[in-house]
Amino acid sequence: MKNVASGRGLAGPLFAPRRVALVGVSDDPGKASSRPLAYLRASGYDGTVYPVNARRETVAGERAYPRLLDLPEAPDHVFVMTPPDAAIETIRQCAELRVPLATVLAGGFADSGPAGQARQRELARVAADGGVRLLGPSSIGLVNLRNGLRLTGNAVFGDAGFPVGGTVVASQSGSMIGALVSRGTAKGVGFATVISVGGEADLSVGEVCAATLDDPDVTGYLLFLEAIRHPDRLAAFAREAAARGRPVVAYKLGRSAAAAELAVSHSGALVGEDDVAAELLAALGIARVDTLDGLLDAPAMLHRLPLPTAPDANAAAGASRSRRRPAVGLVTTTGGGAAMVVDQLGVRGVEVARPSEQTYQRLAAAGVDVAAGRIVDLTLTGTRYETMRAALEVLASAPEFDVLIVAVGSSARLRPDLAVLPIIDVVRGTVPSALASPPTPAAEPAGPVGGGPVIGAFLVPDAPQAAALLATAGVPVFTTPEACGDVLAAAFARRPPRADHRPYSPDPGRPGVLLDEAAAYRLLRDVGFPVVDHVVLGLADLAAAGVPALPFDYPVAVKALDAALPHKTDAGGVVLDVPGPARLQDAARRVADNVAASGVRLERVLVTPMTRGLGELLVGYRLDAQVGPVVVLAAGGTLTELYRDRAVRLAPVDDVAARAMLREVVAVRALEGYRGAPTGDLDAVAGAIVALSRLADQPRVVEAEVNPLVVAPDGQGALGLDALVRVLPGRTS
């Protein structure tokens, strides 16, 4: 694994190269590969640009060189636009010239079957051997909006100017760099740099972002992700970004592919690839949004809302039971507009907080004549600067809110002086200003004077002028209620990045072998996981010597014990409620006869006491191919799988995280005294989750699932009643 520092040395060649070569640049203005030269010439980039084209002496009227090796000096960034095989040859030439960095546009590598995968390995090997760092393949290039470096053929960058901001954009999806910049421009949102990372054969999202960590103008990061390819590098970057107070927001494709592959265990069906990716992002303090507008609106809000310091403290924003939940206040000049925000927050589990009695008294004292309710609705007062300003001054110093959203109605479009300007003035702590003297751009976005809630605005009509005024003044703006709900929910769900995230290099394809239930219990007990008492009886011994004394009372369960029987109930391998020793031998014989039909010649049975509790949960552990060890909590049974009701965390987890998982699983509420039912021992369940997650210390364990984990009444524990464990062959435990 390359370390983060290595990424930083790349900042120059990546974002401010002095000598750029365009290999395969086209002379045909109808082709996308002609655009980088045109863009660089038009955009004011002040480095040297060398066109390289094997078949033309000139390109766009400029001298072109036949090969990279023919250039008068070595470039520090080569943009390779040739087909795959020629691209590998170009990288060879880069190595010869000691070029530090090359961007490869061509597809046809790892995304093109086994031949393409072999080609990608060759590309990466040639680059690594030659000391050339690679962006791509399938990178559509990168753009530094601050110095005119438009090293891309993306059609959007033919536009003359784009606003500049502090956010770095990194996208696995090439075309999205143009989509995000154009959409940001329409909103008045600017970026620092946008990078298409492509197939990440070498440089990954984490590394290119890390290369900007020392850039003092950068304020945050926006990621467009298709998959998690290099979790360790992403983790190293995310921790550094959090340490510098720079928020990271991500939009990740794959939400709908969650109906995952069927695995030998239920956990596989319960937790798909996207769930694991979601948990990795959460564990790294990265806010994940679900709307495209939200992705663009998020940086401004996240920048003002500090990451929670307590791990998993807000993880249950979607549940109704966490103790201190982030509070959103809502002020409006339009009831219907505000109601949309209430709804969009509500469906995401964020409630709008009602101002306190004291706050309403202060509003009245400030001359704001408004009926007390969940939202401060100024509709009937008329839309006036003085009223809005007075209301905001009171609310901005009210202790009950973390965020205050001002929903501005129709006046925002043509009369921003009425309800938009007071927002700006209160946030800046200035005396009332007039539109004639618009606010100067805020170098560093400001919160309200004297702390208090972060103030944001939702503009109910289309009001681009107001949006621009607010954005320029450093006020987070939302133009749809969905984006407002999305961003705030994502912001509140953030956790501080885990310091203990372990390096994990994805290593799929090692299925391991199943242990029998007794061996599984031994392994679980070793990590402190509570399992049911049990005795192993050999069928031959039973026949020869009869039933021995058991260390627990009857009735008991008799189960076939053989690693080849993961689904023993289906095979008739379980007899429950055996009332006494007289019936045990018969039960063992029945079990053996039944499983013989599955081709298993049974030698041993497992005997356990019958155990019942208030409810049953499922806990699972697995080495995920994307991110490494994860734990899962879910309710037991078929219905839960249908509902996909579960919580996932990177392993190991501590008690705080285990309790957050309990809050996320809806079925757990049935064990919390819901509708007068008795409460289950959730302390014991939390302890069991923590114990199971310790399997992360045992790299030979590929998967472990306890189903059911029977939950007894409060104070009486929880016990695993069945277990399925797969380990890599080799040592036995």
Add this chain to the structure above:
Amino acid sequence: MKNVASGRGLAGPLFAPRRVALVGVSDDPGKASSRPLAYLRASGYDGTVYPVNARRETVAGERAYPRLLDLPEAPDHVFVMTPPDAAIETIRQCAELRVPLATVLAGGFADSGPAGQARQRELARVAADGGVRLLGPSSIGLVNLRNGLRLTGNAVFGDAGFPVGGTVVASQSGSMIGALVSRGTAKGVGFATVISVGGEADLSVGEVCAATLDDPDVTGYLLFLEAIRHPDRLAAFAREAAARGRPVVAYKLGRSAAAAELAVSHSGALVGEDDVAAELLAALGIARVDTLDGLLDAPAMLHRLPLPTAPDANAAAGASRSRRRPAVGLVTTTGGGAAMVVDQLGVRGVEVARPSEQTYQRLAAAGVDVAAGRIVDLTLTGTRYETMRAALEVLASAPEFDVLIVAVGSSARLRPDLAVLPIIDVVRGTVPSALASPPTPAAEPAGPVGGGPVIGAFLVPDAPQAAALLATAGVPVFTTPEACGDVLAAAFARRPPRADHRPYSPDPGRPGVLLDEAAAYRLLRDVGFPVVDHVVLGLADLAAAGVPALPFDYPVAVKALDAALPHKTDAGGVVLDVPGPARLQDAARRVADNVAASGVRLERVLVTPMTRGLGELLVGYRLDAQVGPVVVLAAGGTLTELYRDRAVRLAPVDDVAARAMLREVVAVRALEGYRGAPTGDLDAVAGAIVALSRLADQPRVVEAEVNPLVVAPDGQGALGLDALVRVLPGRTS
């Protein structure tokens, strides 16, 4: 109930009045009540406008009249901007002058406590007695974009011009008329008329929309709703609109308030106000969207997608088991942009359909070199007019799609000639055109030549020019992936309006009285609902004469029988698994002793055979205060309530609708052979739902709930094992 036809006579006064009076118009340009006069003068409205102001001789330089009665002629539309009490007086004067219609701006009526409610009754009475139809109170007015009638103070309408279209907008939320028109304008979407219906003391959403049914330029309807106030009028209108092929789309607030009041039955907690409103909209063929962008984008798409003709045929778009599901094809020049659409459709239960082998062969024959996959991804072919056109020509005549979405990448922004123009040309069936000769506006939006799928576009970058080109050419355009998913899911979920929807005037506040379980069973059997066999035994008889012979086998259940014990299990009023007559008397005694603690002196017990099945469901019926009789299907038990897993329909329902309900409830899948489990008798469940819904014929039944309905294996039926019925006092059954 007023009939629809009465609404139509209102079209003139509402949308094309010849003489408008503005009562309470202000001379102070800083006040919103000054704006209607200014707007009418600036917008080219060619009728007569009379300012009325009790305290000024002139307003905005025009002669003002002190009272309505002082006008030289009677207006045909009076816009009343005075405070509430003066407004009532003005309506009196309207009556005197035989003014057909008045719009009342003031709030402070039904939304302001008991005094306000009394004031609203007075307002409505004065109007009705005087023959004046009312829009409002709390109506911010209305705007006819086709004739300059800007009868509103909403700040947005100070803009000079807005595009005109065929969609009528009606909003219960006043300020939203400005928000919708401004947002539509930004998208190039025009409207015919926008109306703020306010508190609907007289004219409701349904009636104002019905007033435009004979307007030949109207193509569809867009509703912004806070609540369902007049379901019958909405129903009458929706049926007429569907008969004329005009789609209706609604955005309704209240999604998040779904965590409903706790009722005596579970159905109350399972089905909230918003669920019932959602079902009413669905039953009326109204598409409900969840995003603000989707609301504006929907009419263009809905106009091209006919309502399904089979009732409930597509109702299970969200489930994975319906037979013929609407198929969406996807073509793109950008993988990432298309993937967002796939995701947003997928999370709403709509899958992107893979083109057939034959279609891929036709694409190859047409020179479109693309790898076969779920989406037709042209990324690697380069973005070219010829390629896109050839691909669209093949796909537009492929039989497998209902809708074809073209996701256009970065080229859309500056080069709409490459991938946007071919869409337009294929939809219009024209020869390739050039941007130099833009398409002329389509009077009637056109589908692709020769039928085939409806073609829509999703623009991945910000590309307003392309959006306008497409909209003008009659191609539905989406600018966010969320709106695309939202609109298509809502379109596919539509059902034809129910012809049998019964007039229902909301009549809350009649709680009814509980029947005991035996009486409840009698009532259920009368409508054909299958309930468990049972015998009623008097405790005195039992003591005197012993246990009689039962008409069913032991073991049996013994249950306290008393209407005062709706939750008899909690009260210890149930003993299960009574093995024989010897124990029955003892069980009855225990039950009586237990319920004595609840203050019930038990006289009778109900005895039923013990019955077990594969699973348990809940079916419920109630007279909903908003919409009248509804049926609910849900899984039984606490977890299901936590998951809110249920389906709702207006009662009565037929077998087709009952089966659609079964498809909507996730828990039902556990009874469909999921993971090899045996299948339950869902035919019997459907029959039970149909039977229960017949209670709609018995207006004295307020609520009925069967929980559990035990589902036996396929072919063996389903039986209600407990029932809770409330009826209005009076006749006994």
